[in-house]
Amino acid sequence: MKIYFSQKQTNELPIExxxxxxxxxxxxxxxxxxxxxxxxxxxYATDPDMIDCYIYRINALQKQYKHLSDLVVLExxx
Numbered sequence: 001m002k003i004y005f006s007q008k009q010t011n012e013l014p015i016e017x018x019x020x021x022x023x024x025x026x027x028x029x030x031x032x033x034x035x036x037x038x039x040x041x042x043x044y045a046t047d048p049d050m051i052d053c054y055i056y057r058i059n060a061l062q063k064q065y066k067h068l069s070d071l072v073v074l075e076x077x078x
Contacts, residue, residue: 024072031065 038061042054 019071019075021072021075024068024075028065028068028072031061031068035061035065 035058038054038057042051042058045051045054
């Protein structure tokens with residue numbers, strides 16, 4: 001099992017997203033990495049509040065991943 005600890009702040013929200021193919025793939029890669037970190041944190045969380053935080057974080061990342069994946073599919077079909 002992988003354990004990741006990161007001190008990098010990843011809560012920077014872009015004002016407007018760049019939907020170029022390279023940017024979408026980079027964003028998907030970043031979200032995959034963030035999901036691995038969130039799952040690892042969830043596996044080791046013991047405090048109920050932290051467990052809830054990881055659940056919300058994982059759900060948010062999954063929705064972002066689906067949104068970006070849909071955009072990639074749309075771009076490939078056009």
